[in-house]
Amino acid sequence: MAILSGNRASRGPEPGRQIDSSVDIMGLAETLVRRWWVVLASIIVFVALAFFALHTISPRYNAVARILIDPREQRAVQNEVVQQGLGSDMALVESQIEVIKSEAVLGRVVKEAGLATDPEFVPPTAAGRDPFEVALEGLAKATEVTRRDNTYVIDIGVTTKNATKSARLANAIAAAFVQDQTSSATAAVRDVSTAINSRLAELQTQLHDSEEKVEAFKREHNISSSEGQLLGDRELTSLSASQAAALARVNDAKARLQVMQDALRTRGDVGASAADTDSSLGTLRIRLADAKQRLADTGQVLGPRHPRYIAAREEVAQAEAAVRTESERLVSAARDDYQAAVAAQNKVNDDLKQATDTSFSTNKDLIKLRELEREAQSIKVVYESFLVRAKETAQQEGLNPRTARVIAAAAVPDNPSFPPRMPLLAAGAMLGLFVGILAAILLDLVAGLLGRSQRASPAAAVTSTSPTTGGMVLVTTLGDAAIARRAARDMAHSAIARDRSVILLDFANDASATLPGLAEIALDETSPLDAVRIRHDSDLHMLNAGRPAAVAKVSQPVLSAMLRDICAEYDDVVVNVGELDGEHNLPAQVVANMARQIVLVARGGQADNREAEAAEALSNNGAVAVSVVPAEAEKSLGQVA
Numbered sequence: 001m002a003i004l005s006g007n008r009a010s011r012g013p014e015p016g017r018q019i020d021s022s023v024d025i026m027g028l029a030e031t032l033v034r035r036w037w038v039v040l041a042s043i044i045v046f047v048a049l050a051f052f053a054l055h056t057i058s059p060r061y062n063a064v065a066r067i068l069i070d071p072r073e074q075r076a077v078q079n080e081v082v083q084q085g086l087g088s089d090m091a092l093v094e095s096q097i098e099v100i101k102s103e104a105v106l107g108r109v110v111k112e113a114g115l116a117t118d119p120e121f122v123p124p125t126a127a128g129r130d131p132f133e134v135a136l137e138g139l140a141k142a143t144e145v146t147r148r149d150n151t152y153v154i155d156i157g158v159t160t161k162n163a164t165k166s167a168r169l170a171n172a173i174a175a176a177f178v179q180d181q182t183s184s185a186t187a188a189v190r191d192v193s194t195a196i197n198s199r200l201a202e203l204q205t206q207l208h209d210s211e212e213k214v215e216a217f218k219r220e221h222n223i224s225s226s227e228g229q230l231l232g233d234r235e236l237t238s239l240s241a242s243q244a245a246a247l248a249r250v251n252d253a254k255a256r257l258q259v260m261q262d263a264l265r266t267r268g269d270v271g272a273s274a275a276d277t278d279s280s281l282g283t284l285r286i287r288l289a290d291a292k293q294r295l296a297d298t299g300q301v302l303g304p305r306h307p308r309y310i311a312a313r314e315e316v317a318q319a320e321a322a323v324r325t326e327s328e329r330l331v332s333a334a335r336d337d338y339q340a341a342v343a344a345q346n347k348v349n350d351d352l353k354q355a356t357d358t359s360f361s362t363n364k365d366l367i368k369l370r371e372l373e374r375e376a377q378s379i380k381v382v383y384e385s386f387l388v389r390a391k392e393t394a395q396q397e398g399l400n401p402r403t404a405r406v407i408a409a410a411a412v413p414d415n416p417s418f419p420p421r422m423p424l425l426a427a428g429a430m431l432g433l434f435v436g437i438l439a440a441i442l443l444d445l446v447a448g449l450l451g452r453s454q455r456a457s458p459a460a461a462v463t464s465t466s467p468t469t470g471g472m473v474l475v476t477t478l479g480d481a482a483i484a485r486r487a488a489r490d491m492a493h494s495a496i497a498r499d500r501s502v503i504l505l506d507f508a509n510d511a512s513a514t515l516p517g518l519a520e521i522a523l524d525e526t527s528p529l530d531a532v533r534i535r536h537d538s539d540l541h542m543l544n545a546g547r548p549a550a551v552a553k554v555s556q557p558v559l560s561a562m563l564r565d566i567c568a569e570y571d572d573v574v575v576n577v578g579e580l581d582g583e584h585n586l587p588a589q590v591v592a593n594m595a596r597q598i599v600l601v602a603r604g605g606q607a608d609n610r611e612a613e614a615a616e617a618l619s620n621n622g623a624v625a626v627s628v629v630p631a632e633a634e635k636s637l638g639q640v641a
Helices: 025-034 036-056 091-101 103-113 131-142 163-221 233-267 272-277 279-301 307-397 421-453 481-497 518-522 556-569 588-594 609-618
Strands: 018-020 061-069 143-147 153-160 404-408 471-477 502-506 533-535 541-544 572-579 597-602 625-630
Touching (some): 061 163, 131 153, 279 307, 471 588, 481 502
8 A cells, every 4th residue: 555655766755745844942941951052141141241331322311391382263263363373284284393393493492402512412513513513403403393293282302312301302392382382373463463553544534534434415505415315316226217117118029039030040930838828829830840740640541642631731831831921910010019019118218217317417416415425334333343353352462372281291210211121121031042943953964964073983882784775664662652752753864865765654652642643544544644744854754653542553464565655666765663661652563573674762961771771672682783873873774874
């Protein structure tokens, strides 16, 4: 029964093959335990480097002041002449951030804090430049202004080498910004107040002059009052309404006449609108439609030369002539209506002109008085409006408006913000751990390579036959089963390195018994593709004994047949049976009888009398090649004697 082709031409994983990509955790753990001092030394070194960095890097301290930008709705004067605040446009908050970063705010802090003489902000390398400009650039770099989410709150952070200085500068920037906003608002109110008062004085003079003109005109023309409607006003109002109505009738008559003329010219019919208002035309249109329908019906049935068709065509022509005649009459009537409407409009216009001339001649003094009074009243309205604004501006100017305020002053930070102490130490420890693990693994690899180059046959090796290659190699031990498994894997990997197809059979009692294995294949409970695993990193094929219930059902003849099939398919078969004296998932004697070589791993690195005796017993009087090797030695197939 074929297990899996071990042909070198098809060494890659087959579709459906179970690939073992697991890491040798036990081997890694053993390496770390053995090389613990390497890992510990690496951690200590990197933590020490982190401590050194903490003590050599100049610390930076960050202090944050918090300000609130007041929205427009929060104002003391209901009808502000100069609107304060930002309203609902959150983009203006971003504008205020740029104001904080501006020279108008930061420059004031540079002057008040004396940063132009501070070596931290004006280093010796900036010699030859304007100290104020250098300090301004340094303060801008040390300052971070951010908006807190979608709120009106702005954080002003300053980072320097001194904790007290950071808090002092952050508070100074916040105070400078608030003062700048207050000064700007106060100046705007003051400018508006000055302009309003100047205009108010002009309006007062104009109002006085216009009222004097009214009184002088009354005295000159002996008019005591202009109350009530002027003479002829009612007549003028009525004639104006009549004029509008006459114009509407002219336009309507003209439009109706135009539509009817166009329809008569293009279709010979004034249209359905005229037919709806003239019963005779409507009757003629119905008669014409009936005649056209009869003509169509006759043409379809009798043809165009039939006398009835000719009579029907003559009837249609007569109906069309009658419709056209009636339409021309209606057009003529519409023209008469239009001319009558024009005549009525002309009469109304003449009457209105005559009434206007009469009213002007008889009441021109009162009209002039009304004009003077209206002029005076308009000036008075504007003057009163400006007077109210002048009072509101005076109130607003005295309120000292504030569009921003500090809600949290910057406190002196207790710990530096850079470098971060605990994260740096943690990073050093993690880096040291990683480097230590890598170094331990590399040391093991180097030690293994040196051991391989210097390897010789163990002094305690017991040989019964000459070295052989290929076939089945059984690996066992009198001590810890783990060393037998590790030796079996080393042998398998060594053979793979020589481009040989290898399968590792793990029949030890501590092997996994949860996965399907050789027993399930023998019982046809699973396929070889599902049972045989392949390590992706080495192309090593691996197979365990199987689950206990299935193992119990496999007979020795079936087991022997399965092992022969496996030996036929692979260049080398490595079988780990763990401890020689322990219980086994499959009969170890069956494997021992089929093995070409048996390797007994000595736990102490030196074979003792017990292991020599065991080797002699396993050799079966020289029928099988048996080798006793130390646990630390790396043995490859074909090198075991």
